[in-house]
Amino acid sequence: MFILKKLFFINLIILISSCTLNNADKINNFLIEIETPNDKHNLYFKENLKRFFYASDYKAKYMLKSKITFETIKTLSVGGQNILKSTKARIDYQLINKNTNAVKSGYINTFPALSSSSSSLYTQEKSINSIKERLTKSSAESLYRHIKIILRRLN
Numbered sequence: 001m002f003i004l005k006k007l008f009f010i011n012l013i014i015l016i017s018s019c020t021l022n023n024a025d026k027i028n029n030f031l032i033e034i035e036t037p038n039d040k041h042n043l044y045f046k047e048n049l050k051r052f053f054y055a056s057d058y059k060a061k062y063m064l065k066s067k068i069t070f071e072t073i074k075t076l077s078v079g080g081q082n083i084l085k086s087t088k089a090r091i092d093y094q095l096i097n098k099n100t101n102a103v104k105s106g107y108i109n110t111f112p113a114l115s116s117s118s119s120s121l122y123t124q125e126k127s128i129n130s131i132k133e134r135l136t137k138s139s140a141e142s143l144y145r146h147i148k149i150i151l152r153r154l155n
Contacts, residue, residue, distance in 0.1 A: 032147075033060040037067055041136055045091075048140035053147075064147065066093040068139055070132055075114070086112040087128060089135040091143055095150060104150055110139055 032053045036042040045068045053064075068091050075086045094105040113135060115127040 031060045031062070033063045035063065035065045041070070041132055042068055044133065045136045045140055048137055049144065052140065052144035061098060062151070063096045063098060064093060065096070066091060066143065068136060070135070072128060082117040084117055085115045085124075085128065087115065087131045087135065088112045089132075089139050091139050093143060093147070095147060097154075108139065108142055108146060110135055110142070 034046055034049050034053065036046040036049075045066070049064070049066070068089055070087055070089055072085050072087045074083050076083060089110040091108045091110075092105075093107070094103055096103050113131045115124070115131055118124050118127070
């Protein structure tokens with residue numbers, strides 16, 4: 001009898017935890033089709049967005065058209081001796097409801113990221129490339145949170 005009680009409680013705990021995990025996935029994921037241009041950083045941006053959204057072409061209620069662009073400018077360091085490069089990302093997006101053709105659009109700017117100064121062109125290029133990849137990841141997360149807020153207001 002003691003073994004039956006233990007088995008009952010273990011099954012009950014497994015059942016409850018599996019139900020709560022299943023509901024959490026349904027609340028946080030939206031059916032969205034994602035479109036981006038076909039260059040290196042936009043494809044990387046699209047793959048990061050797919051990790052956050054349940055991206056699907058089949059039965060997708062919304063279409064998200066987005067594009068990430070980067071702006072790199074020279075800036076001075078605190079001491080004024082070294083020239084650093086500041087890189088910012090801008091994400092332009094359009095969220096389209098496929099049923100009603102309603103469009104929500106806008107843009108998001110990221111905080112600038114600084115790259116170190118180096119005399120080697122190869123090192124400078126690798127540094128800026130690395131910064132662009134990090135900005136792409138953080139921008140995808142920012143856009144996901146922003147779109148999630150928009151979708152919750154619409155529903």
